[in-house]
Amino acid sequence: MLRQAIEDGCCLVCLVYVSTARAGVSHAILNAILEDARLWNAEHGITGILIYCDGSFLQYLEGPREQVKQCYERITASTSHADIVELINEPTGTRKFSHWHMGFTTASRSQLRALLEVRWRNDTGDQHKTGADGIGLLRHLMDGGGVAG
Numbered sequence: 001m002l003r004q005a006i007e008d009g010c011c012l013v014c015l016v017y018v019s020t021a022r023a024g025v026s027h028a029i030l031n032a033i034l035e036d037a038r039l040w041n042a043e044h045g046i047t048g049i050l051i052y053c054d055g056s057f058l059q060y061l062e063g064p065r066e067q068v069k070q071c072y073e074r075i076t077a078s079t080s081h082a083d084i085v086e087l088i089n090e091p092t093g094t095r096k097f098s099h100w101h102m103g104f105t106t107a108s109r110s111q112l113r114a115l116l117e118v119r120w121r122n123d124t125g126d127q128h129k130t131g132a133d134g135i136g137l138l139r140h141l142m143d144g145g146g147v148a149g
């Protein structure tokens with residue numbers, strides 16, 4: 001039933017948030033978080049991307065509404081970060097990162113700034129970057145446009 005919901009696009013939602021990493025979150029801790037996250041996400045139909053930049057996280061999650069809610073509860077319960085700010089939590093027609101149970105890359109400050117300038121809820125397009133532009137930026141980072149690290 002979960003799989004059917006995923007394939008139908010029924011009740012699919014996307015959620016984007018930013019947060020501040022706890023001081024002392026090392027590569028090893030980050031790898032452990034990602035390993036744990038990918039296992040849980042794969043079992044619960046969650047896909048998305050995690051970006052790290054100089055002490056900040058930005059994460060794009062997508063999946064069935066109830067599973068995204070549970071995933072976000074796990075994320076907000078984590079002591080590895082704080083100051084979590086939700087930027088969007090809305091229905092979406094299709095998955096944008098269906099190949100990633102949680103892709104990860106790093107970004108430069110200017111790339112993170114560009115992601116924070118995105119009006120994630122705005123699909124209509126004006127002089128501001130829209131949610132679609134945000135997806136484009138995330139894809140660019142995942143395609144190797146992020147900074148090494």
Ligand SMILES: Cc1cc2nc3c(=O)[nH]c(=O)nc-3n(C[C@H](O)[C@H](O)[C@H](O)COP(=O)(O)O)c2cc1C
Nearest residue numbers: 033036037040041057071074075078079080081102
């Ligand atoms: C930046 C960040 C992203 C996370 N992403 C996910 C995720 O996509 N899916 C998930 O199930 N848990 C996610 N988690 C939760 C971790 O997998 C793990 O359960 C949690 O970090 C453990 O708690 P602790 O950090 O207090 O040790 C995330 C945690 C952090 C800090």
